[in-house]
Amino acid sequence: xxxxxxxxxxxxxxxxxxxxxxxxxxxxxxxxxxxxxxxxxxxxxxxxxxxxxxxxxxxxxxxxxxxxxxxxxxxxxxxxxxxxxxxxxxxxxxxxxxxxxxxxxxxxxxxxxxxxxxxxxxxxxxxxxxxxxxxxxxxxxxxxxxxxxxxxxxxxxxxxxxxxxxxxxxxxxxxxxxxxxxxxxxxxxxxxxxxxxxxxxxxxxxxxxxxxxxxxxxxxxxxxxxxxxxxxxxxxxxxxxxxxxxxxxxxxxxxxxxxxxxxxxxxxxxxxxxxxxxxxxxxxxxxxxxxxxxxxxxxxxxxxxxxxxxxxxxxxxxxxxxxxxxxxxxxxxxxxxxxxxxxxxxxxxxxxxxxxxxxxxxxxxxxxxxxxxxxxxxxxxxxxxxxxxxxxxxxxxxxxxxxxxxxxxxxxxxxxxxxxxxxxxxxxxxxxxxx
Numbered sequence: 036x037x038x039x040x041x042x043x044x045x046x047x048x049x050x051x052x053x054x055x056x057x058x059x060x061x062x063x064x065x066x067x068x069x070x071x072x073x074x075x076x077x078x079x080x081x082x083x084x085x086x087x088x089x090x091x092x093x094x095x096x097x098x099x100x101x102x103x104x105x106x107x108x109x110x111x112x113x114x115x116x117x118x119x120x121x122x123x124x125x126x127x128x129x130x131x132x133x134x135x136x137x138x139x140x141x142x143x144x145x146x147x148x149x150x151x152x153x154x155x156x157x158x159x160x161x162x163x164x165x166x167x168x169x170x171x172x173x174x175x176x177x178x179x180x181x182x183x184x185x186x187x188x189x190x191x192x193x194x195x196x197x198x199x200x201x202x203x204x205x206x207x208x209x210x211x212x213x214x215x216x217x218x219x220x221x222x223x224x225x226x227x228x229x230x231x232x233x234x235x236x237x238x239x240x241x242x243x244x245x246x247x248x249x250x251x252x253x254x255x256x257x258x259x260x261x262x263x264x265x266x267x268x269x270x271x272x273x274x275x276x277x278x279x280x281x282x283x284x285x286x287x288x289x290x291x292x293x294x295x296x297x298x299x300x301x302x303x304x305x306x307x308x309x310x311x312x313x314x315x316x317x318x319x320x321x322x323x324x325x326x327x328x329x330x331x332x333x334x335x336x337x338x339x340x341x342x343x344x345x346x347x348x349x350x351x352x353x354x355x356x357x358x359x360x361x362x363x364x365x366x367x368x369x370x371x372x373x374x375x376x377x378x379x380x381x382x383x384x385x386x387x388x389x390x391x392x393x394x395x396x397x398x399x400x401x402x403x404x405x406x407x408x409x410x411x412x413x414x415x416x417x418x419x420x421x422x423x424x425x426x427x428x429x430x431x432x433x434x435x436x437x438x439x440x441x442x443x444x445x446x447x448x449x450x451x452x453x454x455x456x457x458x459x460x461x462x463x464x465x466x467x468x469x470x
Contacts, residue, residue, distance in 0.1 A: 067469070114129060206244075240300060242302060313325055346358050359399070401415045
């Protein structure tokens with residue numbers, strides 16, 4: 036029964052991809068946490084906010100082989116947050132408890148694993164043109180796929196007219212790493228290996244990162260000062276627009292340059308990354324992102340290039356859709372080179388979590404959000420490895436909200452790979468309750 040449902044949904048997804056031939060920027064399922072949206076003040080006169088979120092994640096996984104029983108999935112997590120903000124300053128704390136029992140398909144699992152830890156603890160400054168975070172916090176580095184991690188360090192975002200500067204520096208420890216022990220559901224799946232991450236240090240200074248990005252927006256226009264004595268001053272905002280007030284965007288929407296380094300006591304060879312991304316505006320709300328990143332590393336020099344085509348549509352009903360298609364390729368300068376940024380954490384696919392070491396990849400997705408109080412959404416996504424193990428995965432996600440505090444998400448997946456004797460099917464429910 037489950038196999039028939041998944042086959043039908045898979046065909047719907049493939050039809051959708053062929054019909055639209057576009058995708059979202061990546062095929063990774065979005066973060067389903069709702070903790071940040073439930074921060075509530077303890078008292079209306081005191082700016083200390085709090086929130087708690089509990090998650091249950093039961094499911095089953097099977098190869099559908101005759102006589103084989105389905106493996107059970109089970110996971111749960113409770114996280115809490117405190118936010119104290121005043122003027123431009125913020126102090127934020129987040130931590131919790133997690134338990135899990137994985138799929139048992141890679142190796143027998145008899146015990147439930149548990150972990151208690153801190154997820155974030157930082158000071159933030161939020162200025163008009165300057166944003167700073169210092170401490171333990173989640174961060175990315177611009178639109179590049181090199182950092183998506185929880186670091187102990189500092190992040191700086193600075194606007195300088197048409198330019199934006201992003202700088203990151205810090206250390207990552209296995210105990211709090213984003214895809215380490217405290218990831219929401221990484222440990223649930225165990226098909227080929229039960230460790231999806233390269234080695235991350237157990238102490239500060241063992242695995243570190245530092246990065247710098249500068250972005251240029253060709254569409255930037257310096258804000259004009261309005262003369263309060265000019266009776267037409269209030270209409271100056273239309274001076275650089277067409278007759279309907281719609282700005283004409285240039286073909287190039289953003290140009291970014293990056294330099295990024297990974298180093299530490301247990302990183303045997305220093306990793307240096309240099310690259311650029313260029314985003315384009317196309318007619319009918321299409322956009323294209325192209326770019327390349329060079330990895331400079333002893334015996335592992337390689338070049339990764341990326342192209343994605345996207346489109347977002349807002350319908351008259353108030354619903355909206357995201358569609359597109361993307362490809363990440365790799366050109367080896369050294370024979371058998373592996374692209375291996377330690378903290379990229381793309382983890383494409385709900386189960387297989389394909390990452391930088393699995394390039395080249397294709398990725399595709401189609402999602403739709405319906406209007407209304409239930410906030411019902413559905414997402415059809417796929418990712419595939421072109422070489423090596425030739426892993427491919429199709430994921431179908433549907434979810435809604437109830438009573439503002441409950442979020443229900445169902446996920447169906449199909450996986451095939453050269454190393455798997457049979458295709459794997461998965462069905463899982465996520466129930467999140469937040470206050």
